[in-house]
Amino acid sequence: MSVLHQAFLRDFRQMSRNGGLESGGVERQAATTADGLNRQWFAGWLTARGATVHYDAIGNQFGLFELRPGAPYVMVGSHLDSQPRAGRFDGAYGVLAGASVCAELYRAASSGETELTYNLCVVNWFNEEGCRFKPSMMGSLVHTGKLELDAALAITDVSGVSVWDALDALGQRGTDELPEAAAYVEIHIEQGKSMEENGHMIGLVHATWGARKYEFQVLGEQSHTGATLIKDRKDALLGASLLIAAARRVALEFGVVTSCGELLIEPNSPVAVAREARLLIDLRSPDAETLDAADAAFGESVTRAASDANVEIRTLNRHAWDVKEYAPEGVALAERVVRELGLPYTRIMTLAGHDSTNVKDVLPTIMLFIPSHKGITHNEYEFTSDQDMLAGLDMLTATLTRVAQGELDG
Known part of the structure; x- marks a missing residue:
C-alpha cells in the first residue's frame, strides 16, 4: 500500500x-x-x-x-x-x-x-x-x-x-x-x-x-378531530396525503422515481385537524419527455387534491434540472x-x-x-x-x- x-x-x-x-x-x-x-x-x-x-x-x-x-x-x-x-x-x-x-x-x-x-x-x-x-x-x-x-x-x-x-x-x-x-x-x-x-x-x-422538486404549503382550518363533521373539515394533512399518493400513482404510470422527503404539520396534535402542512415532493427520470409528461400529470393531481380535501395548495418553491x-x-x-x-x-x-x-x-x-x-x-x-x-x-x-x-x- x-x-x-x-x-x-x-x-x-x-x-x-x-x-x-x-x-x-x-x-x-x-x-x-x-x-x-x-x-x-x-x-x-x-x-x-x-x-x-x-x-x-x-x-x-x-x-x-x-x-x-x-x-x-x-x-x-x-x-x-x-x-x-x-x-x-x-x-x-x-x-x-x-x-x-x-x-x-x-x-x-x-x-x-x-x-x-x-x-x-x-x-x-x-x-x-x-x-x-x-x-x-x-x-x-x-x-x-x-x-x-x-x-x-x-x-x-x-x-x-x-x-x-x-x-x-x-x-x-x-x-x-x-x-x-x-x-x-x-x-x-x-x-x-x-x-x-x-x-x-x-x-x-x-x-x-432530470428532476422536478416541489415545496408545497397546504392550508386548511384547525378544528376538533372528534367534534367536526367530515363535510365541514379542511384537513391540511389530508391534502398533503393526497399529493403524496398522487405522486406515487404518477410514478407507477410513467415509470419515474418519486418521493416525499419532508412533511411538517401544524399543530401536529392528536385531537386537532391540521391547519397547515408543508411537504417536499420530487419526480426524477432519465428521459426528458417522460419527466415532462409525468410532471404535467402530477400538476393536474395537485388541483384535484386541493378540491378533494377542501384546502388551498400553494407551490412555495420549484427546483428543477433537466x-x-x-x-x-x-x-x-x-x-x-x-x-x-x-x-x-x-x-x-x-x-x-x-x-x-x-x-x-x-x-x-x-x-x-x-x-x-x-x-x-x-x-x-x-x-x-x-x-x-x-x-x-x-x-x-x-x-x-x-x-x-x-x-x-x-
Whole structure:
C-alpha cells in the first residue's frame, strides 16, 4: 500500500469521528456545530499541507494550492455536510480524496517530480444535502449564478435560523473572491447498487437524470378531530396525503422515481385537524419527455387534491434540472485513464443530484463514481470498502493530473 493510500485511510477515519455516531455514520447537517468543527478540522488539514483556505459569501470552503501565480485553477471536491443520521462516505469521501490528491500533486510539482499547467483547488460546497436549509446544492447553485446570494442567505431552517446567521455563528461566511477556474472534477459514491452488482469499480458519469422538486404549503382550518363533521373539515394533512399518493400513482404510470422527503404539520396534535402542512415532493427520470409528461400529470393531481380535501395548495418553491450530458471530452479522458489503470468500469448516469450537476453548466466537468455496498445511502450504515475507495483515489489522481496538465484544453 502506497504512502498516499495509507495517509488517506488514516485521515478518512479521523475525519469520520467529527460528528460521528456509534454506528459508524455521521450527523453533520449544514452549519451545525458538528459541521463547523469538521470544517475547522479540514481547514487545519489543508493549511498543514501548503494550501491557503478561503470562504466565499455563501460559506463554500476552498483550499488553494498555488503553483503558478496568475494561472487558473482546476477544482476538485464535493461536500462535507450530511443528512440526519447519515453515512460517512456521501460527499466526504470526495472532498478528502480530492484534497489528498491535490496535496500530493502540489508536493510532486513543487519538488520537480511532475509539471502542471494549472493551480489546484479543493472545494467543500456548502449545504449540498439541503436537509437543514432548502434547496439542496445551495453552495454550488450560488457559485454558478443559479441562485441569488441574498435569497440564499435569507433562507431559514424550521427553527427560524437563517443561513446568514448560521454561517456567522461558525465564523465561516467569507468575502473572498476566488480566481478563475479552468475545469472541475468530482468523485462520489454511486448511491445505488448497479456498480457493485455488475463488478464495476469505477463509474464514468456521462449524464444526469432530470428532476422536478416541489415545496408545497397546504392550508386548511384547525378544528376538533372528534367534534367536526367530515363535510365541514379542511384537513391540511389530508391534502398533503393526497399529493403524496398522487405522486406515487404518477410514478407507477410513467415509470419515474418519486418521493416525499419532508412533511411538517401544524399543530401536529392528536385531537386537532391540521391547519397547515408543508411537504417536499420530487419526480426524477432519465428521459426528458417522460419527466415532462409525468410532471404535467402530477400538476393536474395537485388541483384535484386541493378540491378533494377542501384546502388551498400553494407551490412555495420549484427546483428543477433537466436531463443533461457531462462534457463528452471529459468522459473520454476519464475512459482513457481507467483503461490504462485496468480497472473494471462502466458509463453511468447519476440519479442523485450533485454539485457537479451545477458546475458542469459553467465549466468542463468530470464526474466519477465508486461503488456503494447494496446501494445503501443517506443512512448511517452506508458503506464503501477500502479497496474501492483506494481504486477511486488512484483514478482521481491520474485524472486530475491530466486535467491539471491541460489535457481538457480546447
